[in-house]
Amino acid sequence: MAHNLDIRESRPDDSAAIESLYPEAFPDENLLPLVRDLLNDAVVAISLVGTIDTRIVGHAIFTKCGVIGYRCNAALLGPLAVAPAWQRQGIGSAIVRAGLRRLRAANVNQIYVLGDPAYYGRLGFVKECSVEPPFPLPAEWAGAWQSQILGDTRTPCAGRLSVPPQWLRPALWAP
Ligand SMILES: CC(C)(COP(=O)(O)OP(=O)(O)OC[C@H]1O[C@@H](n2cnc3c(N)ncnc32)[C@H](O)[C@@H]1OP(=O)(O)O)[C@@H](O)C(=O)NCCC(=O)NCCS
Numbered sequence: 001m002a003h004n005l006d007i008r009e010s011r012p013d014d015s016a017a018i019e020s021l022y023p024e025a026f027p028d029e030n031l032l033p034l035v036r037d038l039l040n041d042a043v044v045a046i047s048l049v050g051t052i053d054t055r056i057v058g059h060a061i062f063t064k065c066g067v068i069g070y071r072c073n074a075a076l077l078g079p080l081a082v083a084p085a086w087q088r089q090g091i092g093s094a095i096v097r098a099g100l101r102r103l104r105a106a107n108v109n110q111i112y113v114l115g116d117p118a119y120y121g122r123l124g125f126v127k128e129c130s131v132e133p134p135f136p137l138p139a140e141w142a143g144a145w146q147s148q149i150l151g152d153t154r155t156p157c158a159g160r161l162s163v164p165p166q167w168l169r170p171a172l173w174a175p
Helices: 012-025 032-039 092-107 117-123 139-144
Strands: 006-010 044-052 057-069 074-082 110-114 145-149 159-162
Touching: 006 092, 006 159, 012 032, 012 044, 012 074, 032 044, 032 057, 044 074, 044 092, 057 092, 057 110, 057 139, 092 117, 117 145, 139 145
Parallel strands: 074 110
Antiparallel strands: 006 044, 044 057, 057 074, 057 159, 110 145
């Protein structure tokens, strides 16, 4: 990486910069209500920003979740955004890896994500077949539901991911 990326947990005074990042990264999708609702609540396990020369160039949220019927510490990754001028330079991957390290240290052992397998597969995610997302996905998105086990999970979970209300919006789970 040619740039000097620093990754840290977000702070309340980062909110303006985080809010300007999302419409840039997702011009066709308004994720701000979700991002605001998550950051205003203790459901967030970790919110990380990537900065270059103190400017926020990337952000990711990991939300605390469970699997219905199991005692497990799970998290859902999303959203993840990198400013267009800084994309494809390893920043998104570095933020995700930093989040995974922190979650592992916090005894979170299962991470779920809905996203492009070509991207998340490079970060260790594989297609999830036992734990269902909160809403049924369209057939063409089946491969986009992925997970990663951190550490040593001896009892695999099966069932449905239990997410906080911020994620219980069907539009977040449909094209
Ligand atoms: C998707 C996103 C978070 C990736 O972050 P990034 O910092 O650009 O990605 P990285 O530099 O870590 O990795 C890029 C690599 O992943 C690959 N890749 C695979 N699928 C990709 C995708 N959908 N978007 C970007 N890169 C992708 C690229 O080919 C690239 O590899 P290369 O450099 O060898 O060509 C960022 O591009 C972004 O914010 N995009 C707009 C918002 C978005 O689509 N978010 C979706 C998250 S599910």
